[in-house]
Amino acid sequence: MNTTQTKAAKGTVGVESFRGKLRLRLPRSIETKNRYISTGWQDTPENSKKAQKIAWQIEDDISRGTFDSTLASYKPQHHLTVVQAIKAQPALSLSELWEQYTEYRKPLIAETTLKIQYAAVRNHIAKLPTKTLSDAVQIRDFLVGKLSNDAARRTLTQISACCDWAVDSCLISSNPFHGMAQKIKVVKDETDTIDPFTAEERDIIIKAFEEHSLYSYYVPFVKFLFMTGCRTGEAVGLQWKHISADCRTITFSESVSTQLKIRKDCKTHQSRKFPCNATLQALLLSIKPNACNPEALVFPSKKGGVIRSGHFIDSAWKGRSDRNDGIVTQLVKEGKISRYRTQYNTRHTFITQCLEAGVSVVQVAKWAGNSPEIIMKHYAGITAHVQVPEF
Incomplete structure (x- = not known):
């Protein structure tokens, strides 16, 4: 007492x-x-x-x-x-709760997350026929009816997190969306799974870029993606100040969101050193300007700005069915590679080839900017086939 x-x-x-x-x-x-x-x-x-x-x-x-x-x-x-x-006091609507939750989360999340993911949820909420929390079931049914299962699940997950925060903040008494998202079944899109190219397919793609009259400009960029396994935003945002003078070491510390035109730190919020092998070093030296501006982009677009990843995919890589096929799509049609895979699979290809070559999971994780746990989780099938060496 x-x-x-x-x-x-x-x-x-x-x-x-x-x-x-x-x-x-x-x-x-x-x-x-x-x-x-x-x-x-x-x-x-x-x-x-x-x-x-x-x-x-x-x-x-x-x-x-x-x-x-x-x-x-x-x-x-x-x-x-x-x-x-x-x-x-009148009951708060879902829109009002989401705005307050967004303000609370703003200092805790990346600007890209705020402007893309949180803005998407706000837009979905704005289109709801009702924003009253007691109509949670009606809101769920509307989202499931209007969005894909994956998008509906992600939106309800965010809304539920918002309501959990509101309960903790004494703004509402309970979360009416609790457990709803987990009950929505999502069929995994095969194009988003880890599906690396073989070494032969990698070389075929690079050769096709080299021989293309319009897209050969992107050859160094494509080679770099395959040779480093870096994220696309890290590659398009790379500046010469991030590469040592002799081109033997790259420091990945920043990334660019071409959608929002925002430069930010890497996904893991940690910089990492990447050692260049002789082939990668020669590639970088071959494209390095004589009077090198440290702030200049290593891989600028044809017009000198940042390569817009969406534009690169819709034109050079995949293409658009209403215009023309991209290089990879055309290679699939010609039977030169087995199936279409997104440009991000260049990263999966690098990681897979490293693991198949016997590089330790810890080392691959350091090069790729991931944790060993993530590598083991997503590439378990690859590591399972690595042979035990003879001692």
């Missing part, structure tokens, strides 16, 4: 702290059922002054003979006022 009090003169009303709250202690000379009057106030200097005023009022009533033995006139009335104020 945590009780603090100051010794009062006989016949006076004392003010004391009990379990962090202030209460009034009545003198023994008074005949009353209760010796204590709870104020419900936190023990603070300001509240102590208010409690002392009530104590003086009681002492004055005792001296005048007008003491209220029921104690009703001495009890603070703030409890009723607070309850009425809470009841009077």
Whole structure:
């Protein structure tokens, strides 16, 4: 029990702290059922002054003979006022909760996450037929009906996280979306799975770029993706200041979102050193300008700006069915590679080839900017085929 009090003169009303709250202690000379009057106030200097005023009022009533033995006139009335104020507040809509949640999360997430993922959820919420939390089932059904299962699941996951935060923040009493997202089954899109190119397919793709009249400009960029396994944003944002003068070491410390035109740190928020083998070193030296500006992009677009990954895929890599086939799509049609895979599989190809060559998972993780656990989780099928060496 945590009780603090100051010794009062006989016949006076004392003010004391009990379990962090202030209460009034009545003198023994008074005949009353209760010796204590709870104020419900936190023990603070300001509240102590208010409690002392009530104590003086009681002492004055005792001296005048007008003491209220029921104690009703001495009890603070703030409890009723607070309850009425809470009841009077209108319920927050899902839109209002999402805006408050976004403001709370803003310092904790990357700018790209805020402007892409959170903005997408905000747009989905704006289109809902109802934004009342009690209509959670109707909201779920609307999202499932309008979006793909994957998008509906991701949106409901974010909305549920928002409501969990709102519960913790005492804005709502419970999360009506709890568990909804997990019940939506998502069929994995094969184009998004880890599906590396073989070494032969890699070489065929590079050769096709070299021989293409329009897209040969991208040959160094494509080779670099295959030879480093870096993320696309890291490659398009790479500047000469990130590469040592002799081109033997690359420091991956920044990435560019071409969609938002934002330069940021790497996905893991940690820079990493990448050692160049002789082939990669020769590639970088071959494209390095004589008067090299450290701030210049290593792989600029044809117009000198940042390569827009979406444009590169829609033109050179995959193409668009309403315009023309990209190089990889054409190679699939010609039977030169087995199936179409996204440009991001250049990263998976590098990691897979390293593992198949017997490079340790820890080392591959350092080069790729991942944790060993992530490499083991996503490339377990590859590591399972690595042979135990003879000792």
